[in-house]
Amino acid sequence: xxxxxxxxxxxxxxxxxxxxxxxxxxxxxxxxxxxxxxxxxxxxxxxxxxxxxxxxxxxxxxxxxxxxxxxxxxxxxxxxxxxxxxxxxxxxxxxxxxxxxxxxxxxxxxxxxxxxxxxxxxxxxxxxxxxxxxxxxxxxxxxxxxxxxxxxxxxxxxxxxxxxxxxxxxxxxxxxxxxxxxxxxxxxxxxxxxxxxxxxxxxxxxxxxxxxxxxx
Numbered sequence: 001x002x003x004x005x006x007x008x009x010x011x012x013x014x015x016x017x018x019x020x021x022x023x024x025x026x027x028x029x030x031x032x033x034x035x036x037x038x039x040x041x042x043x044x045x046x047x048x049x050x051x052x053x054x055x056x057x058x059x060x061x062x063x064x065x066x067x068x069x070x071x072x073x074x075x076x077x078x079x080x081x082x083x084x085x086x087x088x089x090x091x092x093x094x095x096x097x098x099x100x101x102x103x104x105x106x107x108x109x110x111x112x113x114x115x116x117x118x119x120x121x122x123x124x125x126x127x128x129x130x131x132x133x134x135x136x137x138x139x140x141x142x143x144x145x146x147x148x149x150x151x152x153x154x155x156x157x158x159x160x161x162x163x164x165x166x167x168x169x170x171x172x173x174x175x176x177x178x179x180x181x182x183x184x185x186x187x188x189x190x191x192x193x194x195x196x197x198x199x200x201x202x203x204x205x206x207x208x209x210x211x212x213x214x215x216x
Contacts, residue, residue, distance in 0.1 A: 027077050028205070028212040032070030036214055039201055041091060041139045046214035048072060049095070052103060052189030053197030062190050069187035074207045076179060082110060083175035088124065088145040089206045090184055096199035099127035099135040103188030104200055106145055109181035110174055112158065118180050120157035122170060182207050
């Protein structure tokens with residue numbers, strides 16, 4: 001398993017200095033309002049803070065583009081079928097807000113016509129089934145989401161897919177298709193309007209045998 005570590009270098013990058021070299025993050029990148037903070041789990045010094053806010057209230061902030069969001073993105077460095085993905089997991093802790101609006105989630109970009117571009121996203125919701133709300137406080141581990149036994153897979157963006165599906169149904173529909181990207185997404189501020197919104201700490205993100213950690 002390969003590990004990619006980010007710490008002070010990304011913190012400096014996000015406040016406007018020269019970006020770190022690409023190899024510092026390997027296949028992972030931060031986007032949106034993501035930033036490194038000194039709030040790691042246990043002896044870990046850093047975690048990645050992901051946030052989403054909607055000061056105007058829904059649906060206004062969605063319609064006018066003022067909804068903020070953030071995440072950690074993974075881009076495969078080799079051809080990768082969905083059946084070969086095998087692992088999606090992360091450690092996370094809510095600082096503010098709760099699971100809401102389909103956030104947080106794993107988002108898998110799938111190429112269904114072999115042109116190398118995403119044709120739709122599989123969403124895998126994090127949080128207690130069936131509503132994916134009322135998340136537990138403190139640091140949690142998602143476990144391997146691809147081994148979840150409940151219907152938390154949203155296949156509605158693909159022909160023949162439905163909103164609440166199982167891992168087996170996801171494999172049957174997409175197993176032979178190519179994965180062109182994976183994101184851990186936080187964008188549920190529209191369900192928690194106001195200046196606080198959703199704020200989540202994330203670390204130890206594991207995708208397809210590679211691990212992103214915020215550093216020690």
